[in-house]
Amino acid sequence: MLTLAYLIAITAEAMTGALAAGRRNMDLFGVSLIAFLTALGGGTVRDILLGNFPVNWTQHPQYIYLTIGAGLFTILVAKFLHKLQQLFLVLDAIGLVAFTLIGCNVGQRLGYEPAIVIMAGIITGIFGGILRDVLCNRPPEVLHRELYASVALIVAILYLQLQTFDISEDITLLAAFSVGLLLRMCALRWHWQLPTFSYAPERWQNDNNP
Amino acid sequence: MLTLAYLIAITAEAMTGALAAGRRNMDLFGVSLIAFLTALGGGTVRDILLGNFPVNWTQHPQYIYLTIGAGLFTILVAKFLHKLQQLFLVLDAIGLVAFTLIGCNVGQRLGYEPAIVIMAGIITGIFGGILRDVLCNRPPEVLHRELYASVALIVAILYLQLQTFDISEDITLLAAFSVGLLLRMCALRWHWQLPTFSYAPERWQNDNNP
């Protein structure tokens, strides 16, 4: 189930990457690269931070083809996508939750402590989108819109918490997955947001760092 | 002493990160992430470049809590911070110098050559701030204001140079630390800057790379 969710996830994330590249008028190569990076960047950052070499996609070239294919396909269907907006947001939410759970799994397999396992889940869930936004030269969206990164945090904590009970791994995964997906959908529907922090001081005298 | 300076350093850097996130109206999660990344990003980049796995903070979850805590605390006290500006700049300078010395130490422990040890020190000192600025979508400030990165360079060279004399490690550290801190403070006080390079040619015919 997680594998299927993963394939949906990287496809959906690749498509969000392609759309972001399109807003910057990138060429076909740029679209492919941003699609690839959005889909596989989170797992790559996680693998590097956890010292988990070789990095996952270098052992699975088919993921490269899938993400680039999804990116180029997006160009063809871009003009219809706004009609599929709801579907798209569901796919993206599946991606977020699946990435997070996979990231937690990898962290646990490597024997890291719970706090690091949670970080591994969050990083896998959100860093693809952050890399996409950095390369497209815009502030990372995942850090100031409807609950997104927070969903990754909650899913990761819930998953670890459920494991401490006497439940099968499958049910644990399914429960964490469902709660995360539901939470994200609710956040989108009712515009749930974390409080934001706005800081705009009169310019400091020595304004060079803070 | 270096450990204490390190704790001050990551706290101060986390706070600069939180303020930068606040200028971008990020949510609580964004503030936490930028605080974490500003404080621990320099050491992370150093560890990855030097192949020093596992990355430091994955073995010390308490640093994660400390930096995120400092970031969220900053939100509460943000409106008073401009009154603490001088203190803040001193803490940030302590951070810069402590990070640099720790980076040099790590480089030496891994057996790298002096040039790479100096690079390790500089990277530890400045990359947290660079990552902060990239994620907040602004040009890295450390590269064009009062002496900042240069202080890291001088501290690193001085530290290695002092080690060649017959002085105890403690005194070497203290001397390099003091000189670096003093230099940064003077640079802030009298606006010492490196010369800048401004290049604004009439647009080239084939302007695609340089």
Next chain:
Amino acid sequence: MLTLAYLIAITAEAMTGALAAGRRNMDLFGVSLIAFLTALGGGTVRDILLGNFPVNWTQHPQYIYLTIGAGLFTILVAKFLHKLQQLFLVLDAIGLVAFTLIGCNVGQRLGYEPAIVIMAGIITGIFGGILRDVLCNRPPEVLHRELYASVALIVAILYLQLQTFDISEDITLLAAFSVGLLLRMCALRWHWQLPTFSYAPERWQNDNNP
């Protein structure tokens, strides 16, 4: 031959980095850092992704000096550079092709599959320029101008293809190198471009991800 091309390559790339830093009014340190990163960043990203530690330049401090020297030298000659524009573009093209071939070599030496070897070549070829543009806070140019990244792709594929024939490695390298250089020169001369993808929808209702 590849070593000579490599030295030309990192020198030329360091100079493009210095010019980009100059457009952002960076100080001498910023110019040095961006020069270093533009020249050696592609190989660094490749080494990290392929788990090829220690990262190349940490074993060759002379490359650090060369790239920083080239960066600072650029400041001195910047006002004459627009007269050397054609030469500069040739050097940059040599850099792109040499980096790509070296990246493929490294990937093969580490035993990766062809698809990953090609990725290694492309990443080595283009990521220095991408890091330069991210740090200078502009959208990566290599992703939406005359054929650039595509040249890296073609060179990498051609190189691997030629190896399957019964030709000496030197001739294979020379052929891939020449074709790549010629292609890039033609692209500059006649403004060959990949089609671009422009996506500017009316704002979506829940516009937070795609």
